[in-house]
Amino acid sequence: MKEKLRFLGLYVHAETIAVAIAESDGEVRSLGTIPNRLESIHKLIKKQGPAEKLRACYEAGPTGYVVYWQLAELGVKCDVVAPTLVPVKAGDRVKTDRRDAEKLARSHRSGDLTAVWVPDEGSEALRDLVRTREAAKQDQLRARHRLSKFLLRSGQRPPTGIRPWTRPYLIWVAQLRFTQMAQEATRLDYLHEVEHMRERVERLERAITEAVKLASPALQQVINDLQALRGIADISAVTIAAELGQVSRFDSARQLMGTAVLCPARIPAAGGPGAGASPKRATRI
Numbered sequence: 001m002k003e004k005l006r007f008l009g010l011y012v013h014a015e016t017i018a019v020a021i022a023e024s025d026g027e028v029r030s031l032g033t034i035p036n037r038l039e040s041i042h043k044l045i046k047k048q049g050p051a052e053k054l055r056a057c058y059e060a061g062p063t064g065y066v067v068y069w070q071l072a073e074l075g076v077k078c079d080v081v082a083p084t085l086v087p088v089k090a091g092d093r094v095k096t097d098r099r100d101a102e103k104l105a106r107s108h109r110s111g112d113l114t115a116v117w118v119p120d121e122g123s124e125a126l127r128d129l130v131r132t133r134e135a136a137k138q139d140q141l142r143a144r145h146r147l148s149k150f151l152l153r154s155g156q157r158p159p160t161g162i163r164p165w166t167r168p169y170l171i172w173v174a175q176l177r178f179t180q181m182a183q184e185a186t187r188l189d190y191l192h193e194v195e196h197m198r199e200r201v202e203r204l205e206r207a208i209t210e211a212v213k214l215a216s217p218a219l220q221q222v223i224n225d226l227q228a229l230r231g232i233a234d235i236s237a238v239t240i241a242a243e244l245g246q247v248s249r250f251d252s253a254r255q256l257m258g259t260a261v262l263c264p265a266r267i268p269a270a271g272g273p274g275a276g277a278s279p280k281r282a283t284r285i
Contacts, residue, residue, distance in 0.1 A: 006048060008076075009105030010058035011097045012036065012067055017058075018097035019044060022105035030098045036063070038070055051075035057108045057115075059083040065118050079108070079115040087112050117249050123219070126211055127242040133204040134239070140197035147173070147190040154183060170194070208238055222247060 004024035011018040017040075019031040031048075034040040045051055056071055056078040071078040087107055107113050119127065144165060151157075156176060162168045173191055178184040212223060219241060226237035250256040 004053070006054055007105050007109040008048065008054055008056040009101045009103065009108060010056060010067065011101040011104065012058045012061065012063050013097075014063060016097075017041070017067070018101040020098070020101035020105040021048060022102075022109040024109070028102050028106050028109075030102060033097065036067070041067070041070055042074060045071070045074050045076055055079075055108060057081050057104055057113060059086065059104070060116055065124060068118055069121060079113065080118050081108075081113040082116055085114045117245060119245050122215065123242070123245055126208075126215060126219075126238070127245075129204070129208055129211055130239050130242040133201065133208060133235070136197065136200045136204055140194075140201055143190070143193040143197045147194055150186060150190055154178070205235060208235060212238055 006024065007022040009020040009022065013036065015036055016033050017036050018033050020028060021031055022028045031044070034044055045054065048054060051074055054076045056076050058067060058078075058080060060080050060083060065080060068078050068080050081104070086103065104113070148164065151173070158164070158169055158172050162172060170191075173187070176187060178187060212220060215223075222241045223234075223237045226232050226240055227234060232240070244256070247256065
C-alpha cells in the first residue's frame with residue numbers, strides 16, 4: 001500500500017518551533033512546541049517519518065534558512081513561504097503559535113502557499129558579507145557627517161582647493177588644534193572614527209574580493225557579465241548578484257527589475273525574496 005504524504009507546518013521562533021501536521025485524510029492537529037535545535041528537529045522527523053513522505057513549510061523571517069537546510073539534510077522537502085501571502089480567513093483575529101502552525105500545515109496541504117527562492121549556504125554567506133559592507137558604508141557616512149558638522153560649528157574651514165575626504169583634507173583635520181580641551185577631545189574622537197570606518201570598508205571589500213574567488217563558476221560569470229554594463233564596477237556587480245541570487249528563477253525581465261526596485265510595477269510573489277511586496281519593501285541593491 002502506498003503511504004500518503006503528511007504535511008508539517010512549522011511556526012519558527014529563535015528558540016522554539018510550534019509544530020502541526022496535516023494528514024492526507026483531512027485531520028490537522030498540533031504536535032506541540034519543540035526547541036529550535038537540530039537534535040529536536042531530528043527527533044521530530046524520526047517520529048513522524050519516513051522523511052520522504054513528509055512535506056514541511058515555515059514562514060520566511062529573521063531566523064533565515066537554517067531550518068530549511070537542516071530539514072534538507074534529513075531528506076525532508078521543505079518550502080519557505082511568503083508570510084504576506086498566507087491565506088487569512090475573514091474575522092480570524094485570534095493568533096497563537098499553535099493556530100499559526102496548524103494554518104500553515106492546512107494551507108500547505110491544499111497548495112495555497114507561495115514559496116520563495118532559497119539560496120544555498122554559500123550564496124547566503126556572500127549576501128551577508130555584502131550587506132555587512134553596505135552597513136559599514138552607512139556608518140562611514142555618519143562618521144563623516146559628525147566630523148564635518150563639528151568643524152562647521154567650530155568655524156573651521158579647509159584651505160582653498162582641498163576637497164572633503166581626500167588625503168590632504170584628512171591631513172588638515174589631523175593638524176588642527178583647539179584651545180578648549182573638550183573640543184580637542186571631540187576632534188580626535190571623530191577623526192579616529194572616520195579613519196576606523198575607512199579601514200573597515202577597505203577590509204570588507206578585500207574580503208568580498210576573496211569570497212568571489214571561492215564562489216561557483218556560474219556566480220562568477222554573472223558578476224563578470226554585470227561589469228560589462230556601464231557604471232557597474234566589481235563591488236556593485238557582486239552586490240547585485242548576491243542580492244538577486246539565481247537570475248534564472250525570474251520569469252521575465254520586468255519581474256527581475258521589479259525585485260531590484262528598478263521597476264514601479266508590483267511583481268508576482270513567485271519571483272523570490274521580496275516577492276509579493278511593494279517596491280519599497282523589495283530587495284534593495
